[in-house]
Amino acid sequence: MTALAPTAADGTVQLATVRERHFKxxxxxxxxTVLLGALFLFVPRDGTSTFRLDGALADIAVPTALTSWIVVGLLVLLTAWSFFDAWMYRKPALWLTIVFGVLAVFGFLVWAAADGLVPVTSLLYGAISLSVPLVFGALGGVIGERAGVVNVAIEGQLLLGAFSAALLSSLTHNPFVGLIGAMIGGMLVAFVLAAFAIKYLVDQVIVGVVLNVLVTGLTGFLYSAMLVPNEDTLNRPVRFDRWEIPLLSDIPIVGPVLFNQTFIVYLMFVMVGVVAWSLYRTKWGLRVRAVGEHPQAADTVGIRVNPTRFWNVMLAGAIAGIGGAYFTLVSVPQFGKEMTAGLGFIALAAVIFGRWDPIRASLAALLFGFATNLQNLLTVLKTPIPSEFMLMLPYVVTILAVAGFAGQIRGPAAAGKPYIKG
Structure with missing residues (x-):
């Protein structure tokens, strides 16, 4: 950081650079590292851990105890490296954190799979599947906050999107109509959020929380009053089938995970790239970032701040609605009460952890999806970890990620602040 130094003899003000050590x-x-080492020390497991990579590749078996402690040793070295970087006034490199995370997860899986089997391809496939609603919700959150509106209503947009998709797909027997309905459902929630936050200057966080409660109650009432009595006609959505991409789906490990998916998953891949490119490379992205960072300056150069915010919040709602459609058009064969289970708030955490960047937020969503699927795998492996803790695992990872690695980061400067012209 730069600070003002005392004036020189000739009266000029000199700038001095004050360096900071980043130890977080x-x-x-x-x-x-300490927690993982304590787990291996006080709950030791012996035997052989087997990793099944793919049908075309041989299984990999490693000694559980030896491999676990080798991983701990490597983690100690990486931790020491990060402390050295911080002491030398350097921020720890991103690659170091990624390698640390991969090694820590590998070591934990080795310990958990003592005399058991870890299906790697299934683990990754499940992580992708569980991450899809989070990625769409995170993209909606990024666009909304980049435009200056805090989108706390992601949960409501996911839930109404799931309800609309199930209803319309059941009525028309067409999953694409259900997908369009989900986008409309997300836009309806976003419209109310934008109207109150932008037009009537109501606190954006309060509006978002109220909308989540409202949509939860509304969909719950409609489910009991309309879907349950007419389940065969109104709650039997036609779902998307998997589309296997020739050649690419035959790639070991990666192929079945990425290239044997449904239309919504392929749409997710495209959407992440399009939003990331458009936000930084197009006139639209420049205007969105301008109204979210400095609306007065944007207004000065002729950008209509509030209409820009309004339409981008609507766009964010449509994208989040697609995430809701995944629940009823891919994951679950019918709509259920509160089926989003708070994933909208985890998507909001992914936005913060991803520093309001589409690609980073999507990677954060994948991390949380992996943690959720890991919880399911640990239950199957019958690890000695209490089941209550395993249910907490995705949320613990969310808290650690946001509090531990996000740090004191700055979001869009005008996010959450209404703009009054003049």
Whole structure:
């Protein structure tokens, strides 16, 4: 950081650079290393851990105890490296954090799979599947907050999107009509959010929370009053089938995970790239970032701030609605009460952890999806970890990610602040 130094003899003000040591990430890595080491020490497991990569590849078997402690040793070295970087006034490199995370997860899986089997392809496939609603919700959150509106109503947009998709797909027997209905459902929630937050200047967080409660109650009432009595006609959505991409789906491990998916998953891949490119490379993206960072300056150069915010909040709602459609058009064969189970708030955490960047937020959503699927795998492996803790695992990962690695980051400067012209 730069600070003003005392004036020189000739009266000029000199600038001095004050360097800071960033110890937050090293401390988090050290805490994770200690916890993992304590787990291996006080709950030792022996035997052989087997990893099944793919049908075309041979299984990999490793000694559980030896491999676990080798991983701990590597984690200690990486933690020491991060402390050295911080001491030398350097921020720990991103690759170091990623390698640390991969090694820590591998070591934990080795310990958990003692005399058991870890299906790697199934684990990754499940992580992708569980991440899809989070990625769409995170993209909606990024667009909304980049435009200056805090989108706390992602949960409501996911839930109404899921309800609309189930209803319309059941009536028309067409999943694409259900998908369009989900986008409309997400836009309806976004419209109310935009109207109150932008037009009537109501606190955006309060509006978002109220909308989540309203949509939860509304969909619950409609489910009991309309879908349950007419389940065969109104709650039997036609779902998307998997589309296997020739050649690419035959790639070991990666092929079945990425290239044997449904239309919504392929749409997710495209949407992440389009939003990331458009936000930084197009006139639309420049205007969105301008009204979210400095609306007065944007207004000065002729950008209509509030209409720009309004339409982008609507766009964000449509994208989040697609995430809701995944629940009823891919994951579950029918709509159920509160079936989103708070994933909208985890998507909001992914936005913060991803520093309001589409690609980083999507990767954060994938991390949370992986943690959720890991919880399911640990239950199957019958690890000695209490089941209550395993249910907490995705949320613990969310808290650690946001509090430990996000740090004191700055979002869009005007996010959450209404703009009054003049």
């Amino acid at each position: 990430v090293p401390i988090v890595l050290a805490a994770a």
